[in-house]
Amino acid sequence: METDPAFSLRQVATRCGVTPAYLSRVERGEVAPPGEETLIKLAHDLGEDPDVMLAQAGKISADLRSAILARPQLFAELIRAIKTMPDNAVLRIVRDVRDGNW
Amino acid sequence: MPTLENDRLVFRFPQIEEDARFSIDFQRTLRIPDSDKTYSLPPGLGSFPLRHVEDHPQKLPAPTTARGGVILPIWQAEAMWLNFHNDGPDWGLDFPVAIKVAAGKINAVTGEGWRAGLHRDPQDYLVSPEQPWLDGFAIEKGVIRQFVAMPLGDGYSVEEQLTGDAEWGGLQISVFPLKAEVWQAKRRAWEEEQKRRAERRSMFMEEPIACYSMPAPMGLAAGGRMRQIIHSDPFNIDDWDINAADRVFITLLHAKDWKGTTGEAARNQPPTAKEYSDAGLPWFEYYGKDQTAISGSTKLSGVKSVANLFKQMTGATLPNSQDVETGKPVRLGPGPNAPRPVRSEGSWDR
Numbered sequence: 001m002e003t004d005p006a007f008s009l010r011q012v013a014t015r016c017g018v019t020p021a022y023l024s025r026v027e028r029g030e031v032a033p034p035g036e037e038t039l040i041k042l043a044h045d046l047g048e049d050p051d052v053m054l055a056q057a058g059k060i061s062a063d064l065r066s067a068i069l070a071r072p073q074l075f076a077e078l079i080r081a082i083k084t085m086p087d088n089a090v091l092r093i094v095r096d097v098r099d100g101n102w
Numbered sequence: 103m104p105t106l107e108n109d110r111l112v113f114r115f116p117q118i119e120e121d122a123r124f125s126i127d128f129q130r131t132l133r134i135p136d137s138d139k140t141y142s143l144p145p146g147l148g149s150f151p152l153r154h155v156e157d158h159p160q161k162l163p164a165p166t167t168a169r170g171g172v173i174l175p176i177w178q179a180e181a182m183w184l185n186f187h188n189d190g191p192d193w194g195l196d197f198p199v200a201i202k203v204a205a206g207k208i209n210a211v212t213g214e215g216w217r218a219g220l221h222r223d224p225q226d227y228l229v230s231p232e233q234p235w236l237d238g239f240a241i242e243k244g245v246i247r248q249f250v251a252m253p254l255g256d257g258y259s260v261e262e263q264l265t266g267d268a269e270w271g272g273l274q275i276s277v278f279p280l281k282a283e284v285w286q287a288k289r290r291a292w293e294e295e296q297k298r299r300a301e302r303r304s305m306f307m308e309e310p311i312a313c314y315s316m317p318a319p320m321g322l323a324a325g326g327r328m329r330q331i332i333h334s335d336p337f338n339i340d341d342w343d344i345n346a347a348d349r350v351f352i353t354l355l356h357a358k359d360w361k362g363t364t365g366e367a368a369r370n371q372p373p374t375a376k377e378y379s380d381a382g383l384p385w386f387e388y389y390g391k392d393q394t395a396i397s398g399s400t401k402l403s404g405v406k407s408v409a410n411l412f413k414q415m416t417g418a419t420l421p422n423s424q425d426v427e428t429g430k431p432v433r434l435g436p437g438p439n440a441p442r443p444v445r446s447e448g449s450w451d452r
Contacts, residue, residue: 096103098156100170102207102274102292102351 007046016041033057104277104348106172109149112188113348119289122197124230124277125187128152128174128352129444131237132375134248134326136409136423141328142385142431143237146185146444147372150174153352153364162353164318168260171351175360175368176251176320177226179408179420183249184273185442186230196231197285197294199220200278200335200342203228203236203281205249205322206261207270211240211332213401215265219344220278225335225396227278232333232393234435235442239324239405240332240433242398248325251409257415259321263405264378271321276349289349317359323408329387331395353434379426386442387431 005011013023016038025031033039036059043053054061068075082090105112112125129146152172159167166173176182184203190196200220201428207216212226218228228236238246239260252258254271262268279285289355360368373381434442 095106095154097106097154097172097350098170099103099349100155100168100351102169102270 012045015045036062104350106152106154109152111350113277115346118279118282118285119191119197121191123189124197125277128186129183129185130372131181131183132372132378133179133250134328134375135328135425136407136420137425139425140245141326142387143328144385144430145421145440146442148444150176150182158363166353169351171353173353173355175357176354177357177371178253179250180372181248181250181325183235185235186233188231198280199230201228201230202226202276204274206259207274208261208264210236211399213264213399216274220339220342222339229333229335232336237328237330239402240398241403243395244329244331245398247407248328248330248331249322250325251320252323252408253356254319254321258323258408258411260324260405261321264401271319273352277349278342278344278349280341281343317363318356320354320356324405325408334394334396374422375426377420379428384444385428385431386434387432388435
């Protein structure tokens, strides 16, 4: 973030609608992380995955939260069932089989 | 869209029935001898692994990637059968589906080229739960020729014999649910029957509850003869929802190329029919519901079997094609309470 002038703390803060001073304090862990909207802006600006960025701030996105809250028992069961599976096994579970040209 | 779950293709139609699903796994099995004798059902020897095509775009030919679907490793001259699982929304309430199966885009029931939709006269599809599995190409009424994998381009596959081309290989599957209104009527009838039963039970309290480099593509050729009925459709052709169909292309890869493609080791070759029979292990016979069987395909009955072609091409006898003693087969079915046994472990597979 510091090496490319386009990604200086000041530039990033300006693009994401926060003050450089605030972003600096967030970076140093002196204040609580910003809200979801700002974190998603930061993720897009820095080329990071928004879900990963939110997770680093101890949050989950609103769409995931509402999906879980809509069917809490089902999703709780699902997450507990797959939480120890390796990534590739989880990916196999959640992904559709893509159709192509034939 | 179908999903891939634990080496099964799973089809759901939540717009029609939230709690039902239909799935298919592909069972390894021994290759039955390719002779004039008609064999009983061999066992399952565990599921073939299935992987998403799009997980290995750099390792697969462009046409395979473009077709989407899944890949499956299979040895040359290895046999397979399709194992259908029908998980209805409740005990005793199946969720019927029509299944169209093709190998190299040749319909396994009629021998015709792949066509969208469902057709009668002749019926070009199977119906689950009536049809619990499919082991091969329907060549006569009550007889199939086993699915046996051979390298595409060597002239053995049914596709090459019927079209002269080695273009597609693999398996193609399309699954159709009933139309919502037909399903709802079936469901209502079942619910009313359950209610009547409950009333009878409450009256008598005795009635028991019913319980229930680039990898080499492979094509499917016709192996030995096996007794297997293709059941006729108990529904009307218009009862099926053609627009709700899902389909999958299953590319068969030579098992020797599986590790190079996926990084995973392929399993050993299955036992021969002789090894299996010498071990005193059982063969099976299915007794389905009392239902009519459809005729086999005249096109498919004219297809040459692997052993015949091997003899013709090489002058030699295909290894492991001598007849074996199978003993009295074990009776199976009907119904989901009598699945075909699967032996996933064996001395041949260590």
